[in-house]
Amino acid sequence: AVIKKEEGRVLYEAIPALKKILTCENLDHVDDNEQDVTSNSSERLRRKSESSAVLHKKSRSFTLSTTLSSNSLFRNHHDRDEEKERSDRSVNYEEDDFQSESRSHRLNYLMKKFIHAISTVGDPIVLLIDDMHWADPSSLELIRTLILGAKNPFTFLFTYRPVQPSHPFLQMIQDLQHTHISKTEIQLRNLREESVRELVANLLNIDSRKERLLEREFRNEMKECEEVKDMGVGKEKSIIKASCNCCMGSRRNKSKSKEGSEPEDLSHPCTSLQRLTSAVCSITNGNPFFIRQQIICWIDQGLLKLDVKQHRWVWDIEKIRKCTVLNDVVSMVSEKIRRLPELTQHALTICACIGSKIDLHILGLLLREIFLPQCDVDDNEILAEREIECAIQEGLLVKSPDRTGVTFVHDSIQSAAYSLLDIDNQSSFHLQLGRLLQTKLFPCIYQQHFFTIANQLARGYKLITEREERIDAMQIFLIAGEKSRAASAFPEAQFFFARGIFLIRDEVDWKDNYRMCVDCYSKAAETAALTGDYEKMDEWLNIVLLRSKELDDQLRAYYIRVKALASQAEMEPAVDVGLEAMKLVGVKMPSRNVLMHTLFDLAKTRCLMKRKCVEDLLQLHPIEERHMIPALRLMNLLCTISASGKRTLCPLICFKSVQLNMKYGMTEGMPASIALYGALLLRFGFSITEAAKYSEIATTLQQRLGYKETIANVTMLTYGIVFP
Secondary structure, eight states: OOSOHHHHHHHHHHHHHHHHHHHOSOGGGOOHHHHOOSTTOOHHHHHHHHHHHHHHHHHHHHHHHHHHHHTTSSOOHHHHHHHHTOTTOSSOTTSOTTHHHHHHHHHHHHHHHHHHHHTTSSSOEEEEEOOGGGOOHHHHHHHHHHHHHOOSSEEEEEOOOOOOTTOHHHHHHHHHTTSSOOOOOOOOOOOOHHHHHHHHHHHTTOOHHHHHHHHHHHHHHHHHHHHHHHTTOOSOOOOOOOOOTTSSSSOHHHHHHSTTOOOOOOOOHHHHHHHHHHHHHHHHTTOHHHHHHHHHHHHHTTSEEEETTTTEEEEOHHHHHHSOOOSSHHHHHHHHHHTSOHHHHHHHHHHHHHOSEEEHHHHHHHHHHHTOTTOOOOOHHHHHHHHHHHHHHTTSEEEOTTSSEEEESSHHHHHHHHTTSOHHHHHHHHHHHHHHHHHHSOHHHHGGGHHHHHHHHHTTGGGOOSHHHHHHHHHHHHHHHHHHHHTTOHHHHHHHHHHHHHTOOSHHHHHHSHHHHHHHHHHHHHHHHHHTOHHHHHHHHHHHHHHOOSHHHHHHHHHHHHHHHHHTTOHHHHHHHHHHHHGGGTOOOOSSOHHHHHHHHHHHHHHHHTTOOHHHHHTOOOOOOTTHHHHHHHHHHHHHHTTTSOGGGHHHHHHHHHHHHHHHOOOTTHHHHHHHHHHHHHHHTOOHHHHHHHHHHHHHHHHHHTOGGGHHHHHHHIIIIIOO
């Protein structure tokens, strides 16, 4: 009754091609003669069909994969604007689920093009990146993109400390070995003893060349003395001991003349530097930073002294050998910090908890609130500068270029300062810092230090027990996770979301803070999918499906799962999950007689779209049913992945998608659905004029509405199939 007479005639003529498409495993095997079944088809349609089939055969896999991934390439501004109008949402819940992945794709693409451009100008370019052992996964992914986009002559230099073979950086280097990239690994070993001698001489302002001459002269004199003794000469040969810059005292005769005291058991002056070098090597193993810190440590302990009168450093090598030796630089620096004033130690501990760099205002605020509640200094920056002045003089901290903060000179110093905290008190101290910053910071600078607050609370989150504080912390973690994800820092985002999930304790939280709880689980699942942690994603999505009260929350969870399955190339399971979700809104796909249902929906869709133009579609009313927004987004996604998953259902899903968009209103996926509809008409054997009409409508809608998310889909379907 619905199908008109002329529509029935066209459908009857299209049955041979439709049967072939629905039953054939490969769409490329459709005969051109069966495609040209309409009575008004022309030679032009035949040529178009042949060229389309050839092009589709060459680029089918690329087209499908491109259109699939492009669904998440750009942010959906339309849904975001609609969601802002709903005041009951604390977080923009209907924005594109994978918008952060889009930003990551765009950043990687632009950086790859930039590196490719500057590496083809002919001039050699060297990019040095230090401390790769601290690199996060997001940075490593960007670096991988830069490497793959670079051309000769371009050289990347990476420095890193010894790490485990499972470290992400080493995994990245191992993966790159299978590409055309050539790799050279240079093991930077510790300094040799000769180099250590030069370094020690430089630190103590000693002329090492003069020392070598004196040492050679001394050895010659000793050799001559031994020869005289062997010849039986009774008269003992006196040896003049030349003074040097590195000995403790100039000559033994001077030591004897002082107050009649016994001389210290010193090594010969000419060999003192060599023996000091040997002692340094035995302790530091040639580590340059360790060497410098060890020399400074001996100066602090009085084992190395500056003789003001003789303008040289003096030492007693025997005392140095007998002193307590610390086997690592962290322990040595920790001992040095313990000799500083108590408030300076507290300041360094706070700095170590905050990070490698800390703002002076933040440091002064925390010092005042924790250790100096009665301080008479009003300015926090002045207070902080006063307490860390000693640490700056000792070479532990250095001021930032803008003079508003301080930075640790080396990360080993930060580790040493952090080790002053007892392990049992670390979490509570972090939580204390987070609470103070959360309550004491002025609103004008709160956002500037937002991540500092979030990090401190996240490192003490297990100690948060009060209900009100838990809810506040959940909100902070949720915002921090979203900001991290917006910056393509997906592991960090998952870290914050997981902390927020931990704070959800009971049914009361789900009842009183339902939206926040659902957001935490949903955002965490999305981020887990982006990081490849599909086990966690499934765990969190199951909780959302179990606890969710609203239909759009369930559809959102299904959408995330379908996206994750498609990203793993599991197209058929993805289509099954998506179709199961669509049953929630009353959209069911037949399990039998698929051909008949497809013919019916084709006729129905043609009736709906007949005489429709761009202006008619632009006047579609806004979607009133909130749950239909994620439902239509999921349906549009199924249109794409069903082309690779379940091809027999692809036309039917496309027709259903167009019908739902026409019924409920415009969505960002409608241009892609209309473009696919036009391509299917051509494949079914309808006139090229009709297919071109809908391709043009899809392209115009795409341009006018500015839906960047589906631009790749529309372009590939229009110019890859309809206009090849």
